[in-house]
Amino acid sequence: MDPRLQLRVQRYGWDRAASVYDRAWSRQLKPAQSLLLEMADLQEGEEVLEVACGSGLVTVEVARAVGPSGRVAGSDLSEKMLERARRALEGEEVDQVTLRRLDAQALDLPDAAFDAALCSLGLMYVPDPPEALREMGRVLRPGGRAVVGVWGERKRCGWADIFPIVDARVETEVCPLFFQLGTGETLADRMEEAGFQGVEARRISSTLHFTSDEEVLEAGFAGGPVAMAYSRFDESTRSAVHQEYLESIAPYRTDDGYRIPGEFVVARGERPRE
Numbered sequence: 147m148d149p150r151l152q153l154r155v156q157r158y159g160w161d162r163a164a165s166v167y168d169r170a171w172s173r174q175l176k177p178a179q180s181l182l183l184e185m186a187d188l189q190e191g192e193e194v195l196e197v198a199c200g201s202g203l204v205t206v207e208v209a210r211a212v213g214p215s216g217r218v219a220g221s222d223l224s225e226k227m228l229e230r231a232r233r234a235l236e237g238e239e240v241d242q243v244t245l246r247r248l249d250a251q252a253l254d255l256p257d258a259a260f261d262a263a264l265c266s267l268g269l270m271y272v273p274d275p276p277e278a279l280r281e282m283g284r285v286l287r288p289g290g291r292a293v294v295g296v297w298g299e300r301k302r303c304g305w306a307d308i309f310p311i312v313d314a315r316v317e318t319e320v321c322p323l324f325f326q327l328g329t330g331e332t333l334a335d336r337m338e339e340a341g342f343q344g345v346e347a348r349r350i351s352s353t354l355h356f357t358s359d360e361e362v363l364e365a366g367f368a369g370g371p372v373a374m375a376y377s378r379f380d381e382s383t384r385s386a387v388h389q390e391y392l393e394s395i396a397p398y399r400t401d402d403g404y405r406i407p408g409e410f411v412v413a414r415g416e417r418p419r420e
């Protein structure tokens with residue numbers, strides 16, 4: 147896909163998803179976000195960049211970890227997601243938080259300015275993930291750490307058919323390389339190639355729990371990466387994609403809704419001390 151088109155699809159798609167995202171995904175993504183924060187091991191007073199911070203689910207935790215003497219810079223491609231993040235941070239006792247609309251591949255930030263650079267479940271959407279990793283490395287101080295979380299292997303994510311179901315009805319695939327980083331050692335390899343050392347990756351399984359058809363459909367279509375394409379579907383196309391998606395996740399139907407397998411990979415590496 148043309149990288150500029152991919153950026154537009156992501157930017158305006160996440161704008162559309164913003165009002166649904168927390169309701170649909172905050173519980174489901176918690177295990178991956180908690181592992182990322184554990185591996186980041188943030189300390190009071192540290193200066194932290196969060197790339198693709200979205201609605202601020204992780205940003206709030208980062209602000210609490212570094213405290214009033216720390217500094218947090220959040221960035222995301224979607225202004226509507228950033229608006230949510232601003233609201234999420236309102237109640238927090240942190241003065242030193244800045245939130246800016248920036249593409250992860252071109253961070254308008256100085257070199258060597260942060261102790262840690264985090265990216266939770268954002269790198270799969272970036273046209274050139276290696277460039278985004280290099281940017282995270284550039285803004286880190288020598289010895290600073292980058293911690294990145296992505297979805298895992300396609301075959302271990304029971305909701306994965308949503309992409310071919312939507313892609314069959316649009317001209318260009320929504321997220322062609324979505325599962326690439328989570329496959330095998332790819333994320334760790336990309337981090338090493340981007341110049342990080344001591345790279346360590348951990349893979350976790352999780353279960354996504356949705357209580358009804360409505361909830362699982364809202365999360366899949368309105369609150370995530372296919373939101374842009376979905377917003378343009380007419381009623382009959384929407385009902386066809388709903389039907390196909392529900393059939394694809396039927397094996398995970400339970401008495402209380404759906405319990406869908408998911409997998410995440412989180413990797414950490416350090417910028418070498420020169």
Ligand SMILES: C[S@@+](CC[C@H](N)C(=O)[O-])C[C@H]1O[C@@H](n2cnc3c(N)ncnc32)[C@H](O)[C@@H]1O
Pocket residue numbers: 153156157160175179197198199200201202203204221222223224227248249250251265266267268271272273
């Ligand atoms: C699944 S959300 C993750 C949000 C947050 N990090 C979290 O863990 O809840 C993905 C985010 O990536 C952002 N994103 C997509 N492409 C991006 C890019 N090229 N640069 C920066 N952010 C991007 C989207 O706008 C969206 O907010």
